[in-house]
Amino acid sequence: MDRIYLYIALVVAPFSAYAEEAQQQNPLSTLNWQVGPTAGEIDSQAKIDVPEGYAFLGSADTDRYLELSENFPTGKDHLFTPVSLDWSAYFSFDPVGYVKDDEELDAGEIFETIKEGTEAANAERRKRGWTEMHIKGWHTQPHYDDKTNRLEWALLAVSGNDEIVNYNTRFLGRKGVVEVTLVASPEELSTAISKFNSLAEGFSFDEGERYAEYRDGDKLATYGLAALVAGGAAAVAAKGGAKFGKAIIFAVIAGFGVLWAGFKRLFRRG
Secondary structure, three states: OOOOOOOOOOOOOHHHHHHHHOOOOHHHOOOOEEEEEEEEOOOOOOOEEEEOOOEEEEEHHHHHHHHHHHOOOOOOEEEEEEEOOOEEEEEEEEEEOOOOOOOOHHHHOOOOOOHHHHHHHHHHHHHOOOOOOOEEEEEEEEEEEEOEEEEEEEEEEEEOOOOEEEEEEEEEEEEEEEEEEEEHHHHHHHHHHHHHHHHHEEEEEEEEHHHOOOOOOEEOOOOHHHHHHHHOOEEEEEEEEOOOOOOOOOOOOOOOOOHHHHHHHHHHOO
């Protein structure tokens, strides 16, 4: 599951001269950044308002960004990040169908499933020469709001000497779930969550795709709220010996400092 901070204004005209220079030196400059005010489209199912001071990446560019920052590309995440560089959020749509929200959440059992998935992912991280990650515990236990159809939780992990917090949100829709993972350092988390929750008011499913618009005959998901926290279908399959999946956690910048610092300087010059 789970991602890094960033703001880039290279697509804005006043920065074009600096963009040309940066493209020769920094692979981040080749990404197609959408700078606010705009709207970030999420797989023709939903959108998030991207206000001034924020930026958005489509899924292909987000995959490249994830690889550059030593995270596993997913093929479906969209990056949303502020000018402050204090946190980043990853949005994706999972077409699992309508998830019934009548399930009790067992935080202890869910935690063990996520921990197993993350440890399994470490084998692949070692092959790639990346730093391992380990789950330490809940920062915020899973909570579901049946009025907003929104599921939230936060995990605390460690990567090398760095602590990581992944704050997760799931917006339930008619045909599936929009998954959001917010990544911030522990010291920035409270501020990041507050800002994200304010910005989340700009999230909406497209007309006809909202949870309340479910109709008889629509596809039903094969699992409930607990599996959404643990990693969705990957968590269910893992009980049968499947490989780790969506439950892995995302890292804040790992071995990414030089590229990142260069882009920050470029923005300040503009």
